[in-house]
Amino acid sequence: MSRRLNIKICTKQEELQDAIKVRESAFVEEYGYSKEELVLYPLDNQALQILATDYSGTPVGSCRFTPLPQDLDNLPPSSTLNPQTENSARELFKDSQGGRFWWLAVSPAGRGRGVAGGLIKYCEEYTAEMVRKHSSTAYMRIRANYKAHKMYLRFGYVVDSEKFLLAGQELIWMKKTWKV
Ligand SMILES: CC(C)(COP(=O)(O)OP(=O)(O)OC[C@H]1O[C@@H](n2cnc3c(N)ncnc32)[C@H](O)[C@@H]1OP(=O)(O)O)[C@@H](O)C(=O)NCCC(=O)NCCS
Numbered sequence: 793m794s795r796r797l798n799i800k801i802c803t804k805q806e807e808l809q810d811a812i813k814v815r816e817s818a819f820v821e822e823y824g825y826s827k828e829e830l831v832l833y834p835l836d837n838q839a840l841q842i843l844a845t846d847y848s849g850t851p852v853g854s855c856r857f858t859p860l861p862q863d864l865d866n867l868p869p870s871s872t873l874n875p876q877t878e879n880s881a882r883e884l885f886k887d888s889q890g891g892r893f894w895w896l897a898v899s900p901a902g903r904g905r906g907v908a909g910g911l912i913k914y915c916e917e918y919t920a921e922m923v924r925k926h927s928s929t930a931y932m933r934i935r936a937n938y939k940a941h942k943m944y945l946r947f948g949y950v951v952d953s954e955k956f957l958l959a960g961q962e963l964i965w966m967k968k969t970w971k972v
Contacts, residue, residue: 796847797907799914801840811843811854818897823937823961830895842893842914844907852902856895857915859888859922860933885922890931890969891915912947916970924972931969938962 802808812830819825844853885891893915898907916932923930936944938955944966953965 797844797852797910798846798849799842799844799853799910802843807843808841810845810851811841814843814851814854814899815895815897817899819895825959825961829959842911844898844902844911846902850902851899853898853907853911854895855893855897855911855915857891857893857918859885859919860890860892860931882922885919887926889923889927889929890933891919892933894935896934908943909947912944916968920970920972928971929969930972931967933965933967935963936966938964941966944968 800807802811815830816827819830820827840857842855842857843851846852893912896908896911898911916930919930919932932949933952934944934949936949939962941951941964947968948970949966949968951964952967955962955964957963
């Protein structure tokens with residue numbers, strides 16, 4: 793499916809709603825999060841929301857994506873900056889060495905066809921494009937749900953913490969660094 797996927801930053805309210813709906817289909821219905829938890833993170837409405845639609849325009853995947861401002865070794869796990877638009881993201885990436893995505897979700901009907909891989913690649917390419925202007929190494933840092941963390945191993949991510957429990961979910965920090 794990935795060739796026919798369209799992946800973009802949500803710039804319209806309808807796109808954002810589509811992205812949130814996909815997120816809810818995975819994280820509320822399957823993992824038991826409350827809807828509020830999915831959107832009411834501090835400054836969430838200033839993050840980049842990424843939406844994947846299939847060849848027919850049906851929303852099939854989404855994630856939230858932000859640049860990270862510092863180098864990996866000195867980064868506290870919860871540190872993020874939240875750009876509001878692509879332009880402000882570009883501005884924030886100016887001094888950044890990497891990024892973070894989370895709430896990566898694919899609708900049940902869209903699974904097993906490379907949508908998650910497409911979203912991950914989109915975030916990585918965006919990060920690389922920004923970082924290579926001032927550095928030769930980029931990184932991505934994520935807090936994965938333990939149930940899904942093996943998927944990230946396939947994309948070159950490595951485990952970066954012990955497994956831990958947060959709001960009833962088993963999570964684990966993972967990271968990837970690569971040359972740009
Ligand atoms: C996990 C999820 C995002 C995968 O989406 P998807 O579009 O079906 O994934 P893809 O088709 O892009 O698969 C990419 C690769 O990861 C593998 N994979 C997918 N889900 C996996 C899982 N739960 N565990 C291990 N590997 C997995 C696939 O087999 C594929 O590997 P391959 O290319 O070697 O065949 C989707 O099942 C989902 O939304 N789950 C609920 C929410 C969730 O767990 N999100 C991640 C939280 S951190």
